[in-house]
Amino acid sequence: MDANIIDGKVNQIFLKLFEVDEGQLKPEANLYEDLGLDSLDAIDLVISFQREFQIKPENSELQAIRTLDDVYQLVRRYHDKAAPTH
Amino acid sequence: MSARRVAITGVGLVSPLGDELESFLARLYAGVSGVVAMPEWAEGTGLATRVAAPVQGFDGSGIPRQQRRSMSRISQLAVTATGKAIRDADLSDALVRDDRTGIAYGSTMGGTSALGQYFASIMATKTYTEGVNSTTFLQIMSHTCAANLAVAFNVQGRVIASCVACAASTQAIGFGYEAIKHGTLDRVLCGGAEELHVAIPGVFDVLRATSTKWNDRPQETPRPFAADRDGIVVGEGAGTVVLEDYAAAVARGAKIYAEVLGFHTNTDSNHMTNPSVDGMEKVMRGALRDAGIAASEVDYVNAHGTATAIGDVAESKAIERVVGRDTPVSSLKGHFGHMMGACGVVESIACLGMIRDARVVPTLHLDAVDPACAPLAYVKGAPRPGPVRTVLKNSFAFGGINASLVLRK
Numbered sequence: 001m002d003a004n005i006i007d008g009k010v011n012q013i014f015l016k017l018f019e020v021d022e023g024q025l026k027p028e029a030n031l032y033e034d035l036g037l038d039s040l041d042a043i044d045l046v047i048s049f050q051r052e053f054q055i056k057p058e059n060s061e062l063q064a065i066r067t068l069d070d071v072y073q074l075v076r077r078y079h080d081k082a083a084p085t086h
Numbered sequence: 087m088s089a090r091r092v093a094i095t096g097v098g099l100v101s102p103l104g105d106e107l108e109s110f111l112a113r114l115y116a117g118v119s120g121v122v123a124m125p126e127w128a129e130g131t132g133l134a135t136r137v138a139a140p141v142q143g144f145d146g147s148g149i150p151r152q153q154r155r156s157m158s159r160i161s162q163l164a165v166t167a168t169g170k171a172i173r174d175a176d177l178s179d180a181l182v183r184d185d186r187t188g189i190a191y192g193s194t195m196g197g198t199s200a201l202g203q204y205f206a207s208i209m210a211t212k213t214y215t216e217g218v219n220s221t222t223f224l225q226i227m228s229h230t231c232a233a234n235l236a237v238a239f240n241v242q243g244r245v246i247a248s249c250v251a252c253a254a255s256t257q258a259i260g261f262g263y264e265a266i267k268h269g270t271l272d273r274v275l276c277g278g279a280e281e282l283h284v285a286i287p288g289v290f291d292v293l294r295a296t297s298t299k300w301n302d303r304p305q306e307t308p309r310p311f312a313a314d315r316d317g318i319v320v321g322e323g324a325g326t327v328v329l330e331d332y333a334a335a336v337a338r339g340a341k342i343y344a345e346v347l348g349f350h351t352n353t354d355s356n357h358m359t360n361p362s363v364d365g366m367e368k369v370m371r372g373a374l375r376d377a378g379i380a381a382s383e384v385d386y387v388n389a390h391g392t393a394t395a396i397g398d399v400a401e402s403k404a405i406e407r408v409v410g411r412d413t414p415v416s417s418l419k420g421h422f423g424h425m426m427g428a429c430g431v432v433e434s435i436a437c438l439g440m441i442r443d444a445r446v447v448p449t450l451h452l453d454a455v456d457p458a459c460a461p462l463a464y465v466k467g468a469p470r471p472g473p474v475r476t477v478l479k480n481s482f483a484f485g486g487i488n489a490s491l492v493l494r495k
Contacts, residue, residue, distance in 0.1 A: 019151045038152065043220035 001079045006053075007072050013048045014068070027069035035068070045071070053078065091332035092266045094493075095340040096175025097435045098167040101323040102139035102422040105170070111439040113421070114447045115469050119305040120422040121319050127284055135296035137304040139321030139423030140282050153238050156224035158197020161234040163324035163428075164279040168235055171275065171326035175340060179240075186272040188243035190262040191232040191279070191326075192254025193427035198283035200225035231279050231324075243271050249427070252390070253351070254278045255325065256430030256481035256489040260349030262329045263491075272331045279324035280426035287320045293359065295394050296320070308393035308424070309451040310417035311402065311459050315393040321423030325431035343438040347476070347492040348377025354486030361397050361482060366404030369488035370478060374408070377492040379476065381409045384492075386446050388437050388479040391417020392424050399458050401480065406460035409478070416465040420450030430481040434491065437477045441495045446470040 014020045020035050031037045037045070046062060049055050055078040065071055099105060102120025103113045113120075120139045127133050146154060146162030154162065172182060181187060195201070200222060207217025224230065229247030236245050244265070248257040255278025262274030280286075290296045297317040300307035309315040335342055350372025354365035374381055387405055391398055405415055418433050425432055440446055452466040477493040 036152070040155070040220040041152075047219055 003072075003076055006075050006079060009052055010068070010071050010075060013045070013052065017044060017048060025068065027067065027072065029068045030066055031068065031071070049075065089267050090269060092263045092346045093330050093332040093335040093340070094327050094343040094346060094438065095330050095335050096171040096173075096177065096328035097326070097343065097438060098170025098172070098174055099323065099325040099432055099435055100141055100144060100163045100167045101325070101425070101432055102141055102321050105166070107435070107439065111436065111443070114418065114436055114439070115445070117448070117450055118421065119450060120321070121304045121307060123301065123304045127287070130284070133284065133288060134291050134298040135287050135317070135319070136301040137297060137307060137319050138282055138287065139319055139425070141323050149238070153234065156221040157234050158200040158225040158230065158281060160193055160195075160197050160279045160281040161225070161231050163281065163322070164191060164231040164235055164277070164326070165238045167277065167279070167324035168239065168275055168326040171328050172239065175328040177273070177328060181273060183240045183242060184272070185242045187241055188245065188262070188265060188271040188274045189232050189235050189241050190246040190248060190258040190265070190274050190276045191235055192248035192250060192258045193228070193231055193279050194249070194251040194254065195280070195286070196228050196230045197225035198281055198285055202283060202285060235275065239275070241275065248278075250485065250487045251483040252424070252426055252429060253481040253483035253487045253489040254427040254430065256434070256479065256491055257351055259327060259329070259346065259431060259434060259491055260351055260489060263346040263349050266329055266331050272334060274329045275326055276329055277324065277326035277431040278427040280322050280428050282320060282322035286426065290318060290320065297393065306451055308419055310389070310391035310393045310419050310449050311398050311455055311464055312393070312452050313454045313456040315395070315398065315456070317394055318392045318419070319423035321425040323422070323425045323428045323432060325428050325435050327431060327435065344441050344493045344495055347379065347494040348373045348375070349489075349491050350376055351487070351489040354488065357486065359484055361400035362486065363400050363403045363407070365486060365488050366401055366480070366482065367407045369490045370404065370408045370480065373478065373490035373492050379492065383476050384409050384413055384478045385472075385474050386440065386477050387413055387415045388433055388477055389415055389417040390480045390482045391449065392419055397482070398456065401482070402459035402462055405462055411461055412463050414446050414465045414470055415462045416447055416449040418447060420452070430479070430489065434479055434493065437479055437493055440474045441477060441493065444471060444473055446472070446474060
């Protein structure tokens with residue numbers, strides 16, 4: 001999956017599920033301090049990873065997420081791993 | 087501490103007849119019905135009733151997301167009604183957040199639509215976690231309204247979840263009253279809520295307790311105490327009353343609608359669904375005893391009156407035993423159906439209006455009284471003018487749960 005498509009899908013999660021304003025969707029935005037997520041939202045973010053991207057990151061990877069860009073990078077990494085090699 | 091008096095200082099509701107007190111009362115006096123046809127219930131099979139009393143046009147999207155995410159429709163209705171009641175009582179944020187402010191709130195089910203979605207997902211996917219998110223349980227749990235209210239309004243005193251179905255909000259008012267009376271709390275946000283979901287008429291349908299003969303004329307059912315009644319119409323909504331220590335309410339210059347003078351709740355224990363005339367009589371007598379008044383002082387009985395075959399007969403006989411045949415009696419379920427967990431509080435709010443206006447709302451659609459019902463002073467046709475100083479209000483629930491309140495001007 002193209003990185004731009006991944007980023008767009010991640011953005012849609014934040015717009016729809018967490019009802020953030022489009023203007024808040026900056027890569028450096030802190031999920032908790034800037035976008036207002038909390039512990040329950042973090043669970044729902046993980047659930048949305050599974051449903052939207054069919055990925056199940058490790059707890060240590062999830063705990064390292066701080067910014068929106070961290071989310072983009074995590075999903076991209078998983079998709080790179082899953083990409084077929086020819 | 088000697089027993090304290092308890093004042094009602096604020097009301098809020100969301101109902102099939104609107105969410106504003108004055109227009110709600112005007113519709114009651116005018117005989118407006120909130121019952122509508124439910125053609126979407128014909129999409130499945132098996133359901134005989136096709137009428138209900140929904141809250142039309144409700145929008146809970148104004149509730150902040152991090153509160154709303156744990157709310158099914160039922161809790162959104164409850165929070166909306168409670169916000170109105172707090173504003174009506176002119177309670178400051180400091181008083182709402184005071185640790186001597188509590189919540190007593192009930193319902194029949196938790197978030198029925200959230201539970202339904204979860205089970206639908208299991209059925210569709212055979213995966214037990216597919217339809218779940220972080221707040222699914224918070225929407226479904228039986229005390230979802232009370233807990234969501236506490237978070238939404240930052241209430242820090244005790245939370246009582248009186249989830250006893252159709253008597254839930256009458257018990258909630260009673261438990262709030264007792265907590266203030268005995269000095270445990272100074273203020274309690276009391277009430278109940280219910281959301282309309284096809285599962286509720288479904289189970290009442292199986293019990294042959296729903297109205298089915300008026301599907302083509304929804305505005306003419308349910309018909310409490312009428313010879314041609316044929317069962318309940320399920321409604322939805324929420325209501326909240328603010329109860330306060332009477333002296334404190336006077337001291338802060340609060341508007342006082344009425345006083346909660348007495349309360350009693352008991353259990354029939356003879357059967358899960360068959361009403362007991364003895365149990366109903368005892369609960370009304372218990373409320374009058376708690377109020378310290380004679381039955382002759384009751385100016386009006388606001389009946390549970392659901393329009394079921396045996397429930398109305400039993401209640402009428404119990405009312406006859408307690409107040410005789412001359413005290414005006416009516417049920418409001420002809421207007422807005424059976425709001426289940428919300429019915430007791432919404433009907434109590436209507437009683438506050440009747441006390442203020444000195445007139446009784448008649449039972450809608452009561453043309454010919456069932457001869458099997460006791461010969462009471464049924465108010466029918468037009469509103470009945472006259473002093474309404476003391477009201478006896480009944481609610482009865484499956485499980486043999488009975489609850490009665492005495493309200494006084």
